[in-house]
Amino acid sequence: MDFKAILESSYREILNRYLEDSSETALYQGQMFSRKSIEQFISPEEIIGIHCKVLHEIFPDMPKEVLSSFDFLIQFMMDYGLAYQEHQSLRDKQLEIKSEIQIAASIQETLLETPIPQNEDLDIGAISIPAKQMNGDYHRFIQDGNSIGVAIADVIGKGIPAAMCMSMIKYAMDSLPKPRKYPQQVLENLNRVVENNVDPSMFITMFYGVYDTTEQTFTYASAGHEQGFYYQYRDDSFEDLVTKGLVLGVEQNSTYEHYEKKVEPGDIIVLVSDGVTESRTEEGFIERSVITNLIRQYMHMTAQEMVEEIYRYIEKIQNFQIRDDFTLIILKRKV
Structure with missing residues (x-):
């Protein structure tokens, strides 16, 4: 069984358990799954694709419109992910510049201090x-x-x-x-x-x-x-x-x-x-x-x-x- 099949099987088990009892244990397992996915560089849109496939297996009679909505969500998450990364990068740069200016202002205040x-x-x-x-x-x-x-x-x-x-x-x-x-x-x-x-x-x-x-x-x-x-x-x-x-x-x-x-x-x-x-x-x-x-x-x-x-x-x-x-x-x- 390849890695993707193992991933789908694991996700299917976690989702089934959550749908059955909505327990804290199932939520915790979902969090662990999320962390492992990040370690394996699994993108958000791939996770959505796995979710869509597993959901269709659990509910084979699910309307096609619902499944199609996940295609829309995948595209949305791809664009959102790129924008979010750019936003975070700019935010990090702004915080870095702000910190440097604060240090420079403190140094200037000390340099220009005059009794x-x-x-x-x-x-x-x-x-x-x-x-x-x-x-x-x-x-x-x-x-x-x-x-x-x-x-x-x-x-x-x-x-x-x-x-x-x-x-x-x-x-x-x-x-x-x-x-x-x-x-x-x-x-x-x-x-x-x-x-x-x-x-x-x-x-x-x-x-x-x-x-x-x-x-x-x-x-x-x-x-x-x-x-x-x-x-x-x-x-x-x-x-x-x-x-x-x-x-x-x-x-x-x-x-x-x-x-x-x-x-x-x-x-x-x-x-x-x-x-x-x-x-x-x-x-x-x-x-x-x-x-x-x-x-x-x-x-x-x-x-x-x-x-x-x-x-x-x-x-x-x-x-x-x-x-x-x-x-x-x-x-x-x-x-």
């Missing part, structure tokens, strides 16, 4: 939330003697390519010669790095400022980055941190202008990525006045509490769906 400097005259708060798993925003604090450098950058784009650019900016910043007290020189050096190493279709905006804790001055420059805010405590007024400068990576020999402000007690410097100022609700983009109103509302808090409260508010008005990477930094001179 917030502590100073007796200056209160600093920072928050950076990616819209997706990988962050296309970058911020960094550099404490060097009596100065605190603060960088904030944004890749024009999202996802893994943007995250890779951010990692490059981080290492380029770390490689710059000290001291890094002149913002325009920092941007000019970084611009050459970006222009030589980043795809021409990608650009990076960046703001770099240096707070002198002895002179209480803030010197800064910008490469096409979103304008920040400056709050003057004395006049209880806001103004934009207006700057000029091309985004990084456009022209190798770009030069940048630097600006300087004398920071009085109670003054607040607010740096943002466009994920803050271009937050959207159903009515459209929020006005910059929304940000200044929030700063005024929370300025009695610490700088860190301020950035967290502002983020929670903007997240809420967007139905908890941040559409772009969100980075907000506040430097607040203590009164």
